[in-house]
Amino acid sequence: MPKDMQQEVQSGADVVLDVRNLSVDFPVNKSFFRTGATKVVRAVQNVSFSVPRGGCYAIVGESGSGKSTLARAIVGLVKMTAGEVTLGGQQLSGLTPRERRQLRRRVQLVLQDPRASIDPRMRVYDVLREALVVHGIKGSKDDQRARIEQVIRQVGLSVAHLGRFANELSGGQRQRVAIARAIILEPEILVLDEPVSALDVSIQAQIINLLVELQERLGLTYVIITHDLALVSHFADSTGVMYLGRFVEQGPARQICDSPRHPYSESLLSVVAGEDPEVERNREVVLLEGNIPSPLDLPTGCAFHTRCPHARVVAAGIDPASRQEVAGHSVPRLCVEATPRAETGPAGCLCHYPLAGAQPDPTDN
Known part of the structure; x- marks a missing residue:
């Protein structure tokens, strides 16, 4: 990241994404023959964070901690139970369906498995053109083709790949196509849900380098969902450690990786x-x-x-x-x-005390 962009991120003057007290609940419907109150799955609970323009915020946790649900709530694919998401000063909750569709172009989601996120019956050219058509980006066929060819080169593929189907590409190439489909809309924010976990280790490094290069070139803001803390320490500016739908620790990524304060x-x-x-x-x-x-x-x-x-x-x-x-x-x-x-253990953690039923330590305060 360029030095001038780092200074902007550190100052926090230009917040492009602001999430406040976001909660997502999923009611579990009763079966026809069962009675009693409907149970609720509390997937995300009272989560808050903000991301400066050009920054990268990482959300870390085990599978089942609510990371992907949080990502989908940010882009509007999952309905929020409570809280607010503000994108560039515009709150998502008060928008009409038409306004929400227009705003969705500004924040794009890149999913974990490129095999599932790209239609195998479509050629790469049609996959990228579909994104332009769905979001109403008009232009002649020549203009559209020029834009598609420019984007496919930006992600490290050649124009020859545009004529191929998804099943003719490797995993890394499919993920590059998924990234190209996101950036062709010129978004402000990319939400990356485990973007490299389904790839080989050698390919993971290539995709991470590509994401770093695109961030510097296009001025993108990233929210990355991951369980890989080694990736966080090299890639993110700030991070939130998530457990059972809550953040148990938040702060600068380097500080958390060097000296975590929570036992999780x-x-x-x-x-x-x-x-x-x-x-x-x-x-x-x-x-x-x-x-x-x-x-x-x-x-x-x-x-x-x-x-x-x-x-x-x-x-x-x-x-x-x-x-x-x-x-x-x-x-x-x-x-x-x-x-x-x-x-x-590390100082400042009340959890570092005996389990229930154990004899108390007389030195405890």
Whole structure:
């Protein structure tokens, strides 16, 4: 990213995407023969973040944490239960269907699996032309072809690929076509939902380099959904670590990757391979027991206390929505409320206390 763009991102003066208290619930309908109240899946709960123009915000978490639902809510593919998304100063909730369709051109979604996102019955040229037609970008056939050829070259493919079907392309080439379909509309924001996880490792590096190049050349703003914290540390400016539909930690990407404040962030980072073999041999891997609880039956208080190796019984009774700033990171108040034992982990985490039923430590405050 150019230095002048980095300064703009750091100043936060030009916020192109602002998400405030966004929640997404999915009611689970009763069957014909069952009675009782309808249950609700709380996929996203009270999520807030903002992205400056030209910046990159990464949303990190395990499968099932609500990342993809959040991405689809931002682009308008999933209806919000509560909250607001503001794009370039324009709120999405008050728009008519026609206005929403026009605004959708400004924010495009690139999906994880290019095999599923591109119609295999269409040639690459028709896939890209369809995007122009759907969004009402008029012009002669010659003008459209010139634009399509320009975009296909921008993503590192040749004009010869325009005549091929999707099943004639490799996985990396299909993802390049998906990216081309998004940028041909000249959007302001690209929402990238696991853009490289379905690709080979060598191809992943090529796609990441392409995304960096397009961001610098076109001035794009990225929201990237991923579980790869190694990618976050090299690619994103800021990040939010998501667990069971909530952000458990937010802050500058480099700070979170270097010194996570929440035990869930710490566990995700502990399995990321580093560059120093000596450090890798001596590093302790923090393994989490069990799976993410069902969003139909959320744990009380801190949602992470059921898997946290240092959970304390009080963590089940503190409001997880209350937050506090610690060393530039936004973390739940329950993680900074008391002074932890020094030998149990990073300072400032209330979860580093005995499990329920264990004998209390007399040195605890």
